[in-house]
Amino acid sequence: MSAARPAASADDRRLMCEFCGYRTAIQWNLQVHRRRHTGEMPFSCQTCQARFPASYQLKSHLERHMDAGERRQRHICTDCNVGFSSSRSLYHHRTLHEDGKRFKCSQCDKSFAQAAGYAQHKRMHRQRNERATETTNLQDLQTRRKLTSDF
Structure with missing residues (x-):
């Protein structure tokens, strides 16, 4: 007589942080998360030496060293050609072009x-x-x- 094994839940198949129990299905998320515990900061700003656990955080930080005009040239609305100082501002602006309010x-x-x-x-x-x-x-x-x- 063989005992049926209970099916593994979705939570059991997720990756888990050994420090705090945080779970994710994405390896990269876990790697960046673990850096909170270890203090590892492999990405550094060449201008001010600030350090970050993830490359996207460094990329966002680098925009702080640009003047407002340079930032506005990086985030331009394709509908009206208005420039924004951050991708978040552009994202929120885009809703103005949607049909439904x-x-x-x-x-x-x-x-x-x-x-x-x-x-x-x-x-x-x-x-x-x-x-x-x-x-x-x-x-x-x-x-x-x-x-x-x-x-």
């Missing part, structure tokens, strides 16, 4: 492609409502004072 205001008919624009717009509504409430409260207080002073 996913963020729709429930208080008016405006819609936004980016969450940040929508959040700013909602703050405007909130501030208007707060000012209106403050004005109403002030008017109520003045009315009550007038009524009590008449007696």
Whole structure:
């Protein structure tokens, strides 16, 4: 009689850090992660000698040594030719060119492609409502004072 072995879970097949138990399916991720524990920093900046555990971190750091104009030439929108100082800024800008504006205001008919624009717009509504409430409260207080002073 042979006992059936339980199937290995996806977690069992993942690579694990021997220092802290972090798991990943990608060898490179584990290698870079282990460097947090060992302190190994094989990638260094030739300008300021800053050191990094991963090449992508050095690449990102090197942009800090460029002036803003140089950085903007590296991250250009293919739709409108506007340059950005970081790939992240370009990434967020790209949503402006998408057809659908996913963020729709429930208080008016405006819609936004980016969450940040929508959040700013909602703050405007909130501030208007707060000012209106403050004005109403002030008017109520003045009315009550007038009524009590008449007696």
